[in-house]
Amino acid sequence: MAKNDQSFQPGQSGNPNGRPRKGTAMADVLRKVLAERDAEGKPQREKVAATIIDKAIKGDTWAINFIYDRLDGRLDDVVPGEASGDGIRIHTVTAIMPARKSDAE
Numbered sequence: 188m189a190k191n192d193q194s195f196q197p198g199q200s201g202n203p204n205g206r207p208r209k210g211t212a213m214a215d216v217l218r219k220v221l222a223e224r225d226a227e228g229k230p231q232r233e234k235v236a237a238t239i240i241d242k243a244i245k246g247d248t249w250a251i252n253f254i255y256d257r258l259d260g261r262l263d264d265v266v267p268g269e270a271s272g273d274g275i276r277i278h279t280v281t282a283i284m285p286a287r288k289s290d291a292e
Contacts, residue, residue, distance in 0.1 A: 221232040242250035 221230065221235065223231050225231065225234065239250050239253060243254050
């Protein structure tokens with residue numbers, strides 16, 4: 188049987204460049220952009236927060252709920268119980284994220 192000319196030599200990697208890098212996660216991109224500062228030296232995240240607060244003041248229910256969810260935590264959903272009337276509390280977790288360096292300090 189003839190040896191295939193395409194085979195790898197002993198000790199030679201079949202993928203010399205390694206695994207291709209994945210794209211940058213959206214959360215990483217958002218954190219980077221929100222940390223950038225405007226011409227006045229304010230972080231972009233302050234502008235975003237001000238925009239959400241302005242919308243909440245004008246009555247935007249999404250903005251109001253967003254602020255309360257961030258400050259007080261999401262409210263539990265209550266599913267009515269059958270006989271006792273107490274109901275069942277269901278706490279919804281939308282995401283678990285590691286603490287940012289600035290939060291840990």
